[in-house]
Amino acid sequence: MKLLAVLVLLGAAAVDAQSWWPWWSWFSTPAIDDSTPGATWDGLRVTFGINPFEKNFDRLPRTKEMAEHEGWTLFGPNRCTGLRSACSSGYQIHNGICYKAFNTTKNFYDASSTCVADGGTLAMPKDTDTNAFLINLKNAVDNSSSFRFGLTDLNQEGDWIWEDNVTLSSFRPWGPGEPNNVRDEDCAEFFSGSHSSDANAWNDGSCTNNDTKFICQATPSAGTWRGFRYVKDNDPAVTLLFDKNGFIAGLQMGVRKSELPSDGSIPPQQVTPPWIEDKDMWLLTAYFIQPSDICSDGRTEAEYQDEGTGTDLYIQTGPNPTSDIMTIPLQQSDLEGTEWTEGKCFWGIGKHYWWNLRVDMDCKEFYPVFIMYNGGKLDAFGWNIGTYLDSPRYEHPAASFGMFMDPVPTCLADHSGSLSTMHVYLTNGYPPFFNHC
Ligand SMILES: *[C@@H]1O[C@H](CO)[C@@H](O)[C@H](O)[C@H]1NC(C)=O
Ligand SMILES: *[C@@H]1O[C@H](CO)[C@@H](O)[C@H](O)[C@H]1NC(C)=O
Ligand SMILES: *[C@@H]1O[C@H](CO)[C@@H](O)[C@H](O)[C@H]1NC(C)=O
Ligand SMILES: *[C@@H]1O[C@H](CO)[C@@H](O)[C@H](O)[C@H]1NC(C)=O
Numbered sequence: 001m002k003l004l005a006v007l008v009l010l011g012a013a014a015v016d017a018q019s020w021w022p023w024w025s026w027f028s029t030p031a032i033d034d035s036t037p038g039a040t041w042d043g044l045r046v047t048f049g050i051n052p053f054e055k056n057f058d059r060l061p062r063t064k065e066m067a068e069h070e071g072w073t074l075f076g077p078n079r080c081t082g083l084r085s086a087c088s089s090g091y092q093i094h095n096g097i098c099y100k101a102f103n104t105t106k107n108f109y110d111a112s113s114t115c116v117a118d119g120g121t122l123a124m125p126k127d128t129d130t131n132a133f134l135i136n137l138k139n140a141v142d143n144s145s146s147f148r149f150g151l152t153d154l155n156q157e158g159d160w161i162w163e164d165n166v167t168l169s170s171f172r173p174w175g176p177g178e179p180n181n182v183r184d185e186d187c188a189e190f191f192s193g194s195h196s197s198d199a200n201a202w203n204d205g206s207c208t209n210n211d212t213k214f215i216c217q218a219t220p221s222a223g224t225w226r227g228f229r230y231v232k233d234n235d236p237a238v239t240l241l242f243d244k245n246g247f248i249a250g251l252q253m254g255v256r257k258s259e260l261p262s263d264g265s266i267p268p269q270q271v272t273p274p275w276i277e278d279k280d281m282w283l284l285t286a287y288f289i290q291p292s293d294i295c296s297d298g299r300t301e302a303e304y305q306d307e308g309t310g311t312d313l314y315i316q317t318g319p320n321p322t323s324d325i326m327t328i329p330l331q332q333s334d335l336e337g338t339e340w341t342e343g344k345c346f347w348g349i350g351k352h353y354w355w356n357l358r359v360d361m362d363c364k365e366f367y368p369v370f371i372m373y374n375g376g377k378l379d380a381f382g383w384n385i386g387t388y389l390d391s392p393r394y395e396h397p398a399a400s401f402g403m404f405m406d407p408v409p410t411c412l413a414d415h416s417g418s419l420s421t422m423h424v425y426l427t428n429g430y431p432p433f434f435n436h437c
Contacts, residue, residue, distance in 0.1 A: 087220055
């Protein structure tokens with residue numbers, strides 16, 4: 001242990017000096033703890049930049065208390081489980097659909113775009129029950145404004161079509177004499193709750209006037225996860241997951257849909273899952289303890305002290321965090337016969353394994369998760385996304401794929417600089433210097 005401490009000090013000194021001095025070359029075999037990998041997971045670090053020797057890597061907090069102290073903030077709901085029925089902030093659920101009455105005025109087109117940006121559409125009160133719910137919702141926000149919803153006859157006068165292209169059925173609570181199309185009115189709205197004669201009835205209104213409020217609807221989150229989520233600087237690229245007692249339980253990578261190519265090519269259909277859709281984001285999730293324990297029991301202080309960052313590495317591969325789980329082998333020797341393809345060992349970073357790597361593969365099939373072994377033991381993993389993402393958390397490998405992969409898929413020739421990767425180490429000791437192959 002003393003030797004280890006000296007090495008850590010030396011490592012720290014080398015890093016502080018920003019030097020490339022290869023001090024570790026003095027030692028042919030760095031000291032490696034021989035106990036189970038989980039027992040050596042004494043940290044949590046994320047690299048910045050493709051070369052961890054040159055760039056910083058961030059030591060992440062492993063308790064909620066420490067995270068809050070370091071400026072991390074709760075991301076999303078203050079609860080341990082991301083529920084299937086979760087609505088975005090400000091939305092209320094009714095019969096499995098989320099609704100929000102916006103207290104701002106917009107024309108039909110801008111209102112519609114606002115709803116799309118929230119991952120939904122203008123609301124569609126297709127039945128009495130939903131209609132009554134929306135009337136209460138809008139009147140609680142503003143009883144004296146009219147509110148748009150998603151019904152128009154823009155294509156063909158008198159031919160009323162919902163936002164989902166379904167034709168208006170017999171449920172049509174228009175106010176008396178409506179729709180009347182005076183001054184070319186093609187967009188449906190609720191009369192205000194305080195309207196003298198037609199309170200809360202439907203009216204055909206102008207699509208272009210900017211004085212009408214509006215109601216959006218969205219489907220609840222399809223993804224669920226376990227743990228309280230924390231982010232720093234509102235950047236979901238690194239989202240920490242804490243168990244019910246505030247100890248580290250996992251890490252999530254979130255990317256906002258607006259950051260992804262608009263053609264929907266990411267995430268590719270070939271590899272969803274492990275991507276999970278969460279309203280306006282796509283998520284990749286890793287856990288360091290059994291996911292079913294995170295919100296039920298959590299870990300005790302003693303368990304956390306004893307086990308460190310965690311006991312195992314699990315990748316969530318579907319919407320159910322307790323059943324849709326891939327357990328990553330702790331020992332490199334256990335990867336034989338699996339679809340994990342041995343990559344190159346990069347001294348200081350570790351031995352990479354990629355999922356089902358082939359020369360002639362389509363880059364869309366590139367599995368977004370890779371794993372890393374150091375001295376034969378799992379000590380790191382990472383994300384690999386086939387597009388350029390802006391967060392400073394990501395690395396953008398350029399043309400050096402041969403240093404990490406064997407074979408290098410031909411399709412990667414076109415991807416220089418346009419991939420985004422992130423390395424996550426479960427150890428604190430200064431690898432990169434301790435990582436060997
Ligand atoms: C909505 O806006 C109006 C002003 O247009 C304001 O009087 C009212 O309090 C607002 N409602 C809510 C719920 O904030
Ligand atoms: C409705 O139809 C239009 C054109 O006919 C199409 O562009 C749009 O994607 C459709 N919307 C939905 C929700 O199906
Ligand atoms: C809305 O205004 C009408 C007419 O003034 C009133 O009867 C009704 O109770 C009000 N509703 C709400 C929710 O304030
Ligand atoms: C409504 O707002 C838009 C900008 O969103 C503007 O171009 C348009 O002229 C406005 N229309 C009216 C009638 O004021």
